[in-house]
Amino acid sequence: MRLIAIAVYCVLLVLSFASCEEKRRDAELLKYVAYSNRDSAQLELDLFESRFHGKLRFYRPGGEIDSGEVRGNIKNDTLSGDYYYTPFGWGQKKRRPFILLKKGSQYILGTGTEQEYMGIPHYIPSTINFQETKFIFREVAH
Numbered sequence: 555m556r557l558i559a560i561a562v563y564c565v566l567l568v569l570s571f572a573s574c575e576e577k578r579r580d581a582e583l584l585k586y587v588a589y590s591n592r593d594s595a596q597l598e599l600d601l602f603e604s605r606f607h608g609k610l611r612f613y614r615p616g617g618e619i620d621s622g623e624v625r626g627n628i629k630n631d632t633l634s635g636d637y638y639y640t641p642f643g644w645g646q647k648k649r650r651p652f653i654l655l656k657k658g659s660q661y662i663l664g665t666g667t668e669q670e671y672m673g674i675p676h677y678i679p680s681t682i683n684f685q686e687t688k689f690i691f692r693e694v695a696h
Contacts (some may be wrong), residue, residue, distance in 0.1 A: 583608075586691035597624075597661070597691050599633075610652075618642040623654050627635060631656040635674050636675055651675045654691075655684045661691040 586597040592615045599608040602693045605624040614620075619642055626635015637652040653664040666677030 583693040587694050588638065588663070588689035588691040591689045593688070595663075595689050595691070599624075604628050606635070607654075610637055614642070621648070624651065627652070633661070634676075649675055652676045653677060653682060659693055662687050663689040663691065 584599045584601065586595070586599070588595045594613045594689050596611045596613075597608060598610075599606055602634075604627060605625070607623065610622060610624050612620040622637055622639020622641050624635060624637050626633060633652075633654040633656070635652050637650045638647060639650070651668055652667070653666070654661040655664060662684045664677070664682050664687065666683060667681040668675055671691050675676055
């Protein structure tokens with residue numbers, strides 16, 4: 555009898571974890587590109603219902619590349635999280651806040667005053683700005 559109770563408990567536990575898995579919004583990885591003067595950026599996003607993750611690379615003249623991963627939360631039309639990357643010519647990874655605003659089929663990279671709380675970087679909400687942005691990401695045709 556005890557063995558049956560343990561088996562039922564294990565089955566219920568597995569089913570509860572399976573039901574908690576978040577569904578993807580799209581079945582494929584979305585790719586975007588942005589240009590600003592001589593700089594460019596590539597963004598790959600994997601979107602879920604309330605979370606996102608992906609890769610981001612910034613290219614500057616002279617072969618300089620900052621490359622890393624983005625991840626965070628989705629709230630309405632805003633993706634906010636962090637960018638964990640390796641700066642060009644730097645051995646150690648850095649973490650910076652990251653925020654995007656979806657406008658139609660484009661994403662606008664936001665800026666703001668950076669602050670760190672318990673080791674987690676973020677923008678102070680009242681300083682977030684999407685007007686004076688350097689990069690507007692447009693989807694790349696597959």
